[in-house]
Amino acid sequence: xAMNLRIPSEHESPELRNWRECVTRAEVWxxxxxxxxxxxxxxxxAELEKRxxxxxxxxxxxxxxxxxxxPELAQIVGDEAPTRR
Numbered sequence: 001x002a003m004n005l006r007i008p009s010e011h012e013s014p015e016l017r018n019w020r021e022c023v024t025r026a027e028v029w030x031x032x033x034x035x036x037x038x039x040x041x042x043x044x045x046a047e048l049e050k051r052x053x054x055x056x057x058x059x060x061x062x063x064x065x066x067x068x069x070x071p072e073l074a075q076i077v078g079d080e081a082p083t084r085r
Contacts, residue, residue, distance in 0.1 A: 016073050019066045022059040029055040 012020075029052040036044045067074040 013070055013073065015062075015066045015069050016077075019059075019062040019077065022055070022062040026052070026055040026059045 029048065033045070033048040033052045035041075036048045063074070066077070
């Protein structure tokens with residue numbers, strides 16, 4: 001990919017920054033959920049699923065916002081973090 005989405009720039013647009021932060025949160029919750037499932041931690045799986053779905057919803061909303069406001073950026077980052085929708 002032409003640009004590193006993990007390192008923010010002082011010139012980064014608020015929409016891209018929000019999208020990038022949502023990607024990071026979604027990745028963290030997906031990872032925690034995978035670990036919970038792998039360890040068969042039934043007491044945490046439901047909570048982790050809830051958090052992961054919330055993060056996915058936030059990412060989906062951020063992606064839609066980026067597409068509306070900065071379509072040129074949305075095209076660049078389009079498939080970086082597929083959502084469940």
